[in-house]
Amino acid sequence: MNRGLTAKGRATRQRIVAAASLLIREQGVAETTLDDVRVATATSKSQLFHYFPEGRSDILAAVxxxxxxxxxxxxxxxxxxxxxxxxxxxxxxxxxxxxxxxxxxxxxxxxxxxxxxxxxxxxxxxxxxxxxxxxxxxxxxxxxxxxxxxxxxxxxxxxxxxxxxxxxxxxxxxxxxxxxxxxxxxxxxxxxxxx
Amino acid sequence: MNRGLTAKGRATRQRIVAAASLLIREQGVAETTLDDVRVATATSKSQLFHYFPEGRSDILAAVxxxxxxxxxxxxxxxxxxxxxxxxxxxxxxxxxxxxxxxxxxxxxxxxxxxxxxxxxxxxxxxxxxxxxxxxxxxxxxxxxxxxxxxxxxxxxxxxxxxxxxxxxxxxxxxxxxxxxxxxxxxxxxxxxxxx
Missing domain, CATH: 1.10.357 (Tetracycline Repressor; domain 2)
Structure with a gap:
């Protein structure tokens, strides 16, 4: 899962996952979009896809x-x-x-x-x-x-x-x-x- | 549930429920429409709504x-x-x-x-x-x-x-x-x- 990521990269990825988890707990998984996660974690679209190449399904699996x-x-x-x-x-x-x-x-x-x-x-x-x-x-x-x-x-x-x-x-x-x-x-x- | 139905009415209703159950087992609940049930049970739309006034959700609850x-x-x-x-x-x-x-x-x-x-x-x-x-x-x-x-x-x-x-x-x-x-x-x- 974390192949090829530096320690800093793993930390960033983990921070995104934890924030997405909170968001999903609050507003429900069906209602949580990739943009919601991007805004909540103050990350760019390209950053998100760097850590989660498949986008939303990758993030959901990580969460x-x-x-x-x-x-x-x-x-x-x-x-x-x-x-x-x-x-x-x-x-x-x-x-x-x-x-x-x-x-x-x-x-x-x-x-x-x-x-x-x-x-x-x-x-x-x-x-x-x-x-x-x-x-x-x-x-x-x-x-x-x-x-x-x-x-x-x-x-x-x-x-x-x-x-x-x-x-x-x-x-x-x-x-x-x-x-x-x-x-x-x-x-x-x-x-x-x-x- | 069966209030006001005659014995014959209850039997018809039960026949629709059993057929809808088979259909849903075969093709999945999300994919089963009211029309599918109507066709499978050879009933008219007005008949279906006679037995299940709320339509699909009534049928699903009965099934x-x-x-x-x-x-x-x-x-x-x-x-x-x-x-x-x-x-x-x-x-x-x-x-x-x-x-x-x-x-x-x-x-x-x-x-x-x-x-x-x-x-x-x-x-x-x-x-x-x-x-x-x-x-x-x-x-x-x-x-x-x-x-x-x-x-x-x-x-x-x-x-x-x-x-x-x-x-x-x-x-x-x-x-x-x-x-x-x-x-x-x-x-x-x-x-x-x-x-």
């Missing part, structure tokens, strides 16, 4: 990657070290708080829908997000159980599915009940007997 | 309700009687088979997206679907456990979230792994000790 990173960021510091039950509890709270705050909004979902949910770009971004997320959960499951690799992977996937399900139901109904039920159910087996 | 009913139908006969662990196992297989066959397609999701995911119509249809689904799962949980009403409801919601999560991840990635992991994890506590 989607940025939003995918935010999804993981919102779960830190817990997601990075799920080696204790306390951390798993903190993680559950962070997930619930994050999605309760977002409510029916889903920045990443809007972006991938605009890119085309079945597009290779959207699919690659979503798959990479799930893979990183799953890997962090697997490490956590392995840290607090004696499960083997297959079992840990299955457990991590079921926890990730619980989050996704609770979130998609929150977005469909505006209700947090499902996420609130799904998180403890999916992680209950990780709780130490003494806790 | 979305129809597709929501199909979601539950695909889980029968198990969903209607989850009073044994065998039935819970049959249900899991039915859910997995149904969504594996649909793959990345999601008829109901496309319809609610076209109606506007945040529209009162879409929200009412999705909420009603979740409520019926949850009620059936609650009855099943109560039948095979000694859990109280609150616990059963939470368990049912977590199972429903597991399905939704596995499905949304299947749609995002084309992979059934998540649903395959989520279903047994969410229902594992219902398995009798002897099974």
């Amino acid at each position: 989607a990657e940025y939003e995918a990173a935010q999804v993981l960021e919102a779960q830190q510091p817990y997601l990075g070290d799920l080696s204790t039950w306390e951390s798993w509890q903190g993680w559950q709270k962070a997930v619930l708080d994050h999605y309760t705050e977002l409510g029916r909004r889903c920045p990443l979902g809007s972006l991938t829908a605009e890119l085309g949910k079945a597009s290779p770009q959207a699919r690659a971004i979503i798959s990479a997000l799930y893979d990183s997320w799953e890997a962090a959960l697997v490490r956590g499951v392995e840290a607090v159980t004696s499960d083997g690799p297959e079992e840990s992977r299955a457990r991590a996937r079921s926890i990730l599915a619980a989050v996704q399900g609770g979130v998609v139901m929150l977005q469909g109904t505006g209700r947090t009940d499902y996420l609130e039920a799904a998180l403890p159910a999916a992680t209950g087996a990780l709780r130490p007997v003494s806790a | 979305a309700e129809y597709e929501a009913a199909q979601v539950l139908e695909a889980q029968q006969p198990y969903l209607g009687d989850l009073s044994t662990w065998e039935s819970w196992q049959g249900w899991q297989k039915a859910v997995l088979d149904h969504y594996t066959e649909l793959g990345r397609r999601c008829p109901l999701g496309s319809l609610t997206a076209e109606l506007g995911k945040a529209s009162p119509q879409a929200r009412a249809i999705i909420s009603a679907l979740y409520d019926s689904w949850e009620a059936a799962l609650v009855r099943g949980v109560e039948a095979v456990t000694s859990d109280g009403p609150e616990e059963s409801r939470a368990r049912a919601r977590s199972i429903l979230a597991a399905v939704q999560g596995g499905v949304v991840m299947l749609q995002g990635t084309g992979r059934t792994d998540y649903l395959e992991a989520a279903l047994p994890a969410a229902t594992g506590a219902l398995r009798p000790v002897s099974a």
